[in-house]
Amino acid sequence: MSTAAPAEHDHHEEHATGLTRWLTTTNHKDIGTLYLWFSFIMFFVGGFMALIIRAELFQPGLQIVDPQFFNSMTTMHALIMIFGAVMPAFVGLANWMIPMMLGAPDMALPRMNNWSFWILPFAFAMLLGTLFMDGGAPAAGWTMYAPLVLQTGDAFPFMIFSIHLMGISSVMGAINIVATILNMRAPGMTLLRMPLFVWTWLITAYLLIAVMPVLAGAVTMLLTDKFFGTSFFNAAGGGDPVMFQHIFWFFGHPEVYILILPAFGIMSQIIPTFARKPLFGYASMVYASASIAFLSFIVWAHHMFTVGMPLAGQLFFMFATMLIAVPTGVKVFNWVATMWRGAMTFETPMLFAISFVILFTIGGFSGLMLAITPADFQYHDSYFVVAHFHYVLVPGAIFAIIAGVYYWLPKWTGRMYSEPLGKLHFWTSMIFMNITFFPMHFVGLAGMPRRIPDYAVQFADFNMIASIGAFGFGFSQLIFLYIVLRAIRTGEPATAQVWEGAHGLEWTLPSPAPYHTFDTPPDPQLIVKEGHS
Amino acid sequence: MSGPDKKTETHRLVAKLLVVVLAMFGFGYALVPLYEIICEVTGLNGKTGQVSLAGVTGPDTSRVITVRFTATVNSAAPWDFQPNDRVMEVHPGGLYETSYQAKNRTGHLLVGQAAPSVVPREASLYFNKTECFCFTRQEFGPDEVRDMPVQFVIDRNIPAHIETLVLSYTFFDITEKG
Ligand SMILES: [Cu+2]
Numbered sequence: 001m002s003t004a005a006p007a008e009h010d011h012h013e014e015h016a017t018g019l020t021r022w023l024t025t026t027n028h029k030d031i032g033t034l035y036l037w038f039s040f041i042m043f044f045v046g047g048f049m050a051l052i053i054r055a056e057l058f059q060p061g062l063q064i065v066d067p068q069f070f071n072s073m074t075t076m077h078a079l080i081m082i083f084g085a086v087m088p089a090f091v092g093l094a095n096w097m098i099p100m101m102l103g104a105p106d107m108a109l110p111r112m113n114n115w116s117f118w119i120l121p122f123a124f125a126m127l128l129g130t131l132f133m134d135g136g137a138p139a140a141g142w143t144m145y146a147p148l149v150l151q152t153g154d155a156f157p158f159m160i161f162s163i164h165l166m167g168i169s170s171v172m173g174a175i176n177i178v179a180t181i182l183n184m185r186a187p188g189m190t191l192l193r194m195p196l197f198v199w200t201w202l203i204t205a206y207l208l209i210a211v212m213p214v215l216a217g218a219v220t221m222l223l224t225d226k227f228f229g230t231s232f233f234n235a236a237g238g239g240d241p242v243m244f245q246h247i248f249w250f251f252g253h254p255e256v257y258i259l260i261l262p263a264f265g266i267m268s269q270i271i272p273t274f275a276r277k278p279l280f281g282y283a284s285m286v287y288a289s290a291s292i293a294f295l296s297f298i299v300w301a302h303h304m305f306t307v308g309m310p311l312a313g314q315l316f317f318m319f320a321t322m323l324i325a326v327p328t329g330v331k332v333f334n335w336v337a338t339m340w341r342g343a344m345t346f347e348t349p350m351l352f353a354i355s356f357v358i359l360f361t362i363g364g365f366s367g368l369m370l371a372i373t374p375a376d377f378q379y380h381d382s383y384f385v386v387a388h389f390h391y392v393l394v395p396g397a398i399f400a401i402i403a404g405v406y407y408w409l410p411k412w413t414g415r416m417y418s419e420p421l422g423k424l425h426f427w428t429s430m431i432f433m434n435i436t437f438f439p440m441h442f443v444g445l446a447g448m449p450r451r452i453p454d455y456a457v458q459f460a461d462f463n464m465i466a467s468i469g470a471f472g473f474g475f476s477q478l479i480f481l482y483i484v485l486r487a488i489r490t491g492e493p494a495t496a497q498v499w500e501g502a503h504g505l506e507w508t509l510p511s512p513a514p515y516h517t518f519d520t521p522p523d524p525q526l527i528v529k530e531g532h533s
Numbered sequence: 534m535s536g537p538d539k540k541t542e543t544h545r546l547v548a549k550l551l552v553v554v555l556a557m558f559g560f561g562y563a564l565v566p567l568y569e570i571i572c573e574v575t576g577l578n579g580k581t582g583q584v585s586l587a588g589v590t591g592p593d594t595s596r597v598i599t600v601r602f603t604a605t606v607n608s609a610a611p612w613d614f615q616p617n618d619r620v621m622e623v624h625p626g627g628l629y630e631t632s633y634q635a636k637n638r639t640g641h642l643l644v645g646q647a648a649p650s651v652v653p654r655e656a657s658l659y660f661n662k663t664e665c666f667c668f669t670r671q672e673f674g675p676d677e678v679r680d681m682p683v684q685f686v687i688d689r690n691i692p693a694h695i696e697t698l699v700l701s702y703t704f705f706d707i708t709e710k711g
Pocket residue numbers: 252253256299300302303
């Protein structure tokens with residue numbers, strides 16, 4: 001398989017070496033790599049915090065950490081996993097894959113790309129630094145509800161500024177992705193020939209541009225309420241704490257689709273490859289993604305049914321939320337239909353993809369249960385909610401990222417990972433993940449509240465099981481780290497196409513993909529041949 | 534498409550997207566007045582009507598509504614605060630007056646402020662105050678005790694099924710904010 005762009009490009013393009021290379025790089029592949037390693041590190045940092053939580057919850061009573069620190073752990077675990085692990089991983093995959101999928105030489109704004117990455121280490125250094133401050137790290141939950149969050153100690157302004165920086169970074173990344181997709185496509189790469197990973201990222205980028213500034217506004221209001229005498233959320237000055245929840249969730253609900261739409265895109269790349277069939281219902285996938293994005297703006301109050309809301313509001317937000325199940329159902333149907341009568345093989349990316357379809361759907365169903373307003377009064381702020389969002393985020397977002405890494409790693413490194421070890425990683429992750437999170441449904445329905453370091457003794461057995469699962473899941477990820485490192489060093493050489501059923505421009509490039517690709521656009525006929533329609 | 538063309542096109546797109554970013558930042562702040570308006574129009578949150586004489590149309594003696602008064606001090610601030618009447622029986626359309634008493638329990642100057650709220654929410658749309666100590670700073674000298682009057686009228690259009698409503702005040706210490 002030859003490429004339109006000559007691979008002999010590297011030698012006359014000089015780039016710095018060592019640390020300077022990584023600090024100054026504007027190459028989309030380098031920046032993609034930086035994002036992915038950063039996210040991997042944050043995944044372990046956030047995971048370590050989760051294990052502190054689960055260690056404390058192994059038994060009822062207070063044994064390992066004090067309650068304030070426990071609350072810091074739940075807060076920091078969420079902030080780090082959302083903004084430090086999942087979002088940067090998706091941006092890293094976008095950086096690596098979108099230019100190659102579109103036949104573009106690089107991202108549209110390479111220098112801004114460098115900035116948007118290098119802001120992140122500073123943001124997270126600042127956030128993690130709060131662990132050592134007077135009053136401890138933020139402990140009011142990642143949702144930062146006023147007035148509780150205003151009691152945060154010295155950490156408060158640092159938390160706000162780190163969120164500002166994360167927001168600036170992801171808005172810059174999103175603008176770059178939109179500009180790349182709209183302006184850098186090779187001739188012949190029409191919008192409806194784009195791979196679905198590109199489509200879902202285009203929609204995600206618009207969501208980021210729309211809601212990250214709203215979050216920035218909300219946390220700025222918190223900052224001025226605390227330090228500059230404003231009363232946005234202070235009832236004494238005519239403000240209202242409930243308003244914070246409205247503004248926060250106006251950002252927060254679209255944010256959960258920011259965390260899952262790129263995962264849908266990855267699934268739509270992997271499943272057709274290993275089913276050896278084109279994706280079923282390509283156009284409906286695009287429209288379903290767009291409708292999910294649109295609906296995400298009108299459902300935010302389902303997070304706050306219990307604050308007191310008129311009946312009409314409760315009904316509206318309940319039905320609007322349930323409506324999202326329709327486009328999501330279309331997607332699940334299409335993935336299953338793609339597999340239907342396909343010549344399926346079960347390499348590691350496909351195993352993670354299939355478990356995504358099943359387990360994400362379980363998370364979707366518990367979401368539907370939570371959407372039922374009268375039932376939500378029972379589930380609200382219980383472990384059932386924790387079970388729900390971990391089912392959509394762990395076997396959802398994170399399994400998709402892991403699947404994407406296994407799927408594209410040979411293209412990035414030119415080397416195959418070890419398939420037996422990959423399968424071991426899959427089975428341990430999948431089993432331990434269910435051991436961790438499935439019991440949380442039960443304790444939640446039985447009334448165990450979330451965000452507490454101690455609990456009533458009747459919840460002890462299920463919590464012990466969940467904690468065992470969590471440690472198993474955590475250690476399984478060390479296998480993943482080992483697999484990636486081993487593949488980079490000693491993996492078998494990969495072919496250009498890597499997977500027998502893989503289609504798309506990126507698979508026409510040699511493995512590893514040269515430092516510069518598609519300096520001259522690919523042949524339009526190649527686009528048609530590799531494309532969806 | 535040639536190189537420079539693509540560049541200007543990209544820059545134009547980026548400029549547009551930056552406008553969206555700024556607009557959405559503004560939108561976050563616009564949600565604040567929007568929220569106030571929605572609360573006012575729908576009576577959500579039990580926010581009471583404006584200080585106005587609207588609704589004083591003479592008592593409708595065919596109906597009696599029980600108004601209960603409650604008082605809360607926020608965050609255990611050093612005040613005593615209670616209503617002087619616990620319950621009043623009133624006719625819609627008539628003008629009534631009651632008062633709340635507050636006492637500064639400290640030996641120094643305190644500044645307080647009260648926020649009112651009415652339940653049921655639906656009733657708040659028909660509950661108008663013609664005079665109120667809420668939403669203005671109340672300065673109290675050392676150990677000062679003072680009655681603070683409230684004049685109110687319940688609109689005649691209040692739905693027939695509402696027979697009782699509760700007016701509650703929460704008193705906040707805003708001495709530090711001055
Ligand atoms: Cu939501």
